[in-house]
Amino acid sequence: MPAQGRAGTGCDAQTVSPDKLAAAAQTALTVAAALDERDAPLALVARVGTDLSKQGLVYSHVGFVVRDHPAGRWTAVHLLNECGSERSNLYTQGLVNFFSDQLVNQDARIVWLQPEQAQRLAERLRALPRNDLHQPRYNLIARPGSAEYQNSTAWVLEILGASLPSGGADSGRGGAYLAAKRDGFVPDRVHIPYSKRVLGGLFSANVAFADHSIGTRLSGDYPVVTVRSIVQYLDRRGHVVAQREWRNGRLMEPLGAL
Structure with a gap:
């Protein structure tokens, strides 16, 4: 799998400043x-790559981190957009690279899953x-x-x-999504007014509005899979055994909003 990419942005040549690299290294540590x-083979780790505060969201991206x-010892496995194009690829990265990808800040959240599911996921991702x-x-x-x-x-x-007992290891994308839906996953709703579509804005790059129904496009309320909807679903269904979060470099107790 490739080792470089951007989460929905372009790939203009940029040098990471020493300060930003040091901050990413500290978060990684x-x-x-x-x-x-x-003693877990895998966890979900979320980061803030895009400011989604106007949509009421904090974390914009999440990946699996596999032991x-x-x-490597702890390797992030995740999907990224290919440099602002209409294509994506799967990436394996060390944690320093995971947290140095033009992020808004160094906030992070770890979500640990039930041992059986975590083991199945780790084996699949390896x-x-x-x-x-x-x-x-x-x-x-x-x-x-x-x-x-x-x-x-x-x-x-x-x-x-696909990691659920009802999902089947080889169920394909459709079967995997239906398994999560049957298990209780509910997507978020993100409002994108028509003016945003015409004039551009938060969702102006790499977007196919025609993927949604005409009714959705007229209302402007788009169902999407967000970090918040994933974590809330996992927690609600009892798949989560623990979470930990850092905001502004400080451990959060209790956890903040997603």
């Missing part, structure tokens, strides 16, 4: 230390690209369950769905 404290992956459930046609607001498009959070949800 903090997250790795927390991961080492628990003892062929690429074996990629076999059964990768990847659709390379990228849409930032991909409709949940869409066969034509996928984005980063949709891929995570489908991998989670």
Whole structure:
């Protein structure tokens, strides 16, 4: 799998400043230390790559972090847009790279899953690209369950769905999403007014509005898979055993909003 990419942005040549690299390294060390404290083969780790505060959201991106992956002790496995194009790919990255991708800040959240599900997920992700459930046609607001498009959070949800006993290890994308839906997943609703579509804005790049129904486009309320909807679903259904979060470099107790 490639090692470079951007979460829905362009790939103009940019040098990471020493300060930003040091901040990413500190976050990586903090997250790795927390991961080492628990005897778990895998966790979900969320980051803030885009400011979604106007949509009431905090975290914009989430990936799996796998222990003892062929690429390293703690390796992030996630889907990223290919440099602002209509394509995506799956990436393996160390934690420093994961937290140095032009992020809004260094806030982070770890979500640990029940041991059986975490083990199934870790085994599947170590074996990629076999059964990768990847659709390379990228849409930032991909409709949940869409066969034509996928984005980063949709891929995570489908991998989670495939790890359920009812999902089946080789169920394909459609079966994986339906398994998560049957298990209680409910997508978020993101409002994108018509003026945003015409004039551009938060969702102006890599977007296929036609992936959604005419009724959705007229209302402007788009169902999407968000980090919030994934974590709330997992927590609600009892798949989560623990969470930990840092805001502005400080451990949050209790956890903040998603």
